[in-house]
Amino acid sequence: GKDLEVTRAACEKFKYTPVSxxxxxxxxxxxxxxxxxQDSPFEHLLKPKAGGAAFVLGSMGEVxxxxxxxxxxxxxxPKNIWxxxxxKVSTVVVDVRKVDIPKQFLGKDYTSDAEFKAEFQAWVNELWVEKDQHIANLKAQHEN
Structure with a gap:
């Protein structure tokens, strides 16, 4: 509960300040x-946790x-951070994609709207399916 309140207060403040x-x-x-x-259904990813992103979109969705x-x-x-x-790590690939946020996900309450929660989780899962395939493609492009 405290984390949500701190996040809510920060989001309210950031509505009027440029922020990432x-x-x-x-x-x-x-x-x-x-x-x-985790028994992840994805080959290259762990299961996504959608709640934090949905909360921010609910608080700051209009911006x-x-x-x-x-x-x-x-x-x-790498075998480890050392x-x-x-x-010993010769290649690091950083890939950035711009994703439009569907309007129906802006300004909603993830904690109390079960229908929105299910729709948002399905959307994030769809993004994860695409991301998992994208990682496979990137790996294939950068194989030794």
Missing amino acids: VFNFMEGTRLTPEKHAK MHTMLDVTVLYPNS DMFCG
């Missing part, structure tokens, strides 16, 4: 263990119309 809002729908970095534990879908891909996956620090 970052939301990490996977919630954490993908590892084989997390992927298996947000597009989002940037950022994908960071390490084609030759591989990155030691310069």
Whole structure:
């Protein structure tokens, strides 16, 4: 409850101030263990967590119309963070896509509108299906 109130207050303030809002729908970095534990239906992604994004769109929807879908891909996956620090990662792909936010998702209440919640989750899931395929395509393009 406290997180929602803090987010609500920040969103109210940011309606009148230029701001970028970052939301990490996977919630954490993908590892084989997390992927298996979650039984993710996606090959390259964890299941998305839609609630935070829906809450921001509900609070700031009238000023947000597009989002940037950022994908960071390490084609030759580092074994650990030290591989990155030691310069053992030769390629990092950063892909950015502009996505229009459907108007029906703006200004809604995710916590109390079950129909909206289901529709929003279905939309995010659809984005995830596309993103999973996009990652597969990016990987194929950048194979050694």
